[in-house]
Amino acid sequence: MTNHQKDPLFILIKSLSKSEKRQFKLYVNRLGVNADAKFLALFNLLDKLNDYDEKEILKQNIVKKQQLSNLKAHLYKQVLISLRMNPVNQNIRTHLREQLDFATILYHKGLYKQSLKILEKAKQQAKDNQEKNIAYEIVEFEKLIETQYITRSIQGRADELAEEAKELSRQNVITSKLSNLSLQLYGIMLKTNYVKSDEEYKEIADYFYSHLPKYELDELDFREKLWLYKAYLWFSFLAQDFLSAYKYSSKLVDLFKENEPMIYLNPVFFLKSNHYLLEALFYVSYKSQFKETLENLEDVIADEKFPKNDNVISLSFLYIYTNKLNLHFMEGTFEEGLSLVDTIMTKLKNHSDRIDKHHVMIFYYKIACLYFGMGDNKNCILYLKKIIDNKNLSMREDLMCFARVLSLVAHYEAGMDYHLEVQLRSTYKFLLKMNDLHEVQKEMIKFLRNLGNIFPQDLKDEFKKLHRRLKKYENHPYEKRAFLYLDIISWLESKIENRPVGTIIKEKAKFLNR
Incomplete structure (x- = not known):
């Protein structure tokens, strides 16, 4: 079994772009070290390997086993130094830290006035860019110098x-x-x-x-x-006060609009703020504002001024495509949404080192919901199985629970009666461990459990009864969120009216043009 995920140096080297690798080699040459230096040889070897393999490294006789740990630590440090010098990674924070380092060097040389001059300029830049921790650090340094050298200026x-x-x-x-x-x-x-x-x-x-x-x-x-x-x-x-969530996420986004330079200095906070706003808009079903916010976010990300580092690129993918899927749910355009699936799966693979498993499972759940909405229950089950079979994942239980409930519904819809019995037993085992089931979940489990005892001619009446029982929870302060995971009301209406669930949701979406 490979263990490349466990080796930080290997992961770091594999994360480098071609230009970053080229810059590292130029940096090494600038150091004036021999081209056959051990740490450079180790870099070239790890760059070629597909998986981290210590036996293969030792086989190349680059270093003895006892020295490998130290060599890796040295290489790791040199790669980071090279990355720090890359203009892509330069921002106001690195600039301020650099100025603080320069001032420290001048201070140790006894050049107090020169040190204070650099500090004064850096302090103003720190304040202007809301870097107040660094500004405080600079002031403390200025105080230290003043105790030894009174400028009287x-x-x-x-x-x-x-x-x-x-x-x-x-x-x-x-x-x-x-x-x-x-x-x-x-x-x-x-x-x-x-x-x-x-x-x-x-x-x-x-x-x-x-x-x-x-x-x-x-x-x-x-x-x-x-x-x-x-x-x-x-x-x-x-x-679960989603109107209040809308209010404060709007304030966050407006804060960046009023302070545009902060968008480029704090791209992660900017992305997250927009994602929170989109999430709140999805919860309150404010479709027109949702579309406008998503379009504005894509425009800013596409702007050449917006930072393009690995972390920002991964988060941009995560938030843009999560909300593109949510827009299709709001509009009931499930078939159109399927065009996103191949792109999402490819990008999940490309960003696998930077997107946690929980968010991957959320994508699987949303893709499963797309297939369910268009009546493709077998593909729905396929993606839900990826969630249910993941035994090593620590995730929010509500996602796992709704995945299991949706799987039961999809098995029923697909006519997979034998598999339904197996799923029911498995779901009961899982639910016994949960102490906080929604009433909606309890009603669904009770209904599905009794399906085998309902005569075909009575089925529609039972759907109507369940619909009435669940409808009262649709606007319940603590139960309404269950319907955001699984629009069971629309599914029941589709069974009662004998129409596709996608058609029902699409008709409801016409009233969300606020």
Whole structure:
């Protein structure tokens, strides 16, 4: 079995583009080392290998086994240094760090005035670009120099630096508290999922407001507002208050529009903010705004000014194609959506090192829903099986649960009665481990379990009864989200009216042109 996924150096080298590999070799030559240097030979060998194989490396006699670990560490460091020098990886943060390094060198040489001059300029750039942690670090360095070399260039210099440090510290503390709160809410989301009762809502609300720092909105800059809106956004998602999620995700996107340079300095936050807005718009079924937001996002990503590093490219794919699929669900255009499948599968393979398994499974689920919507139940089952059979994946239980429920429905639709019995038993085993089933899920399982006892002539009446039972949950504050995973109401209406489910959804989509 190969273990290339476990070796950081091998993964790093395989992630390099042709130009980055060429630059590394030019960098090595600039070092003046022998072209046959061991770390360069190791680089060339790992570049050629398809999988990391330590036996093959040792067979080449580049290095002895006892020295391999040190050589790999040295090569890893040299590759990173080469990447840092690449203009693609240069941004305001690397520039500021570089200026701080230069100032430190000058300080150690006793050239205090030159060091302070660099620091003053870098500090202003840091403030202008909302890099306040670096700005605070610079001020602290300026204070250190002033204790050893009094410039007397400005009256009250010590007081000025002290006040500057105090204000930056205050802003950094607020940002830290807000970012901590946002991260903790996200952690709660991953651990316990959305609130399912008034009691759970009260617990989350108490936690949120007790950890929310005091602030004056007018005094907050871009960075503080970014984390403030993100904290409110995660609270809204946890509470299943999708209108509130729409409100705060809109504020996030507007924040970037009002501060355009921040889009290019913080491309990941920009992408995520737009994705959150699209997710909220999907939940509230605001189709026209959804389409406009998606088109605007694609335009910005296509702009030559927008960063194009590996991380940004992978996230751009993830968010654009997730929401393209969601748009087809909103419009009921399942057949048209299938044109995306081949591209998605190819890109998932290309970005396999940077997209986690959970998001891959979400793509599989959405593709399965496309096939289900157009009546291709066998392909639907095929993609759901990829989720259900993944025993080594730690994912949100709601996704796994709905995959199993949809699989049951698809087996029924495909007339695979024997397989339905097997699926029912397997699903029951899985559901026994879950303590937080939606009422919608319980009703579906109960209905499917009794299918064998229903006479064919009574089936339509049973569909109508189930439809009435589920309809009352459609706008329930804690149950409505179940219908976003699986539009079981439209499926039941298709069985009652004897029409394709895709046709039902498409007709409903006409009313989503808000």
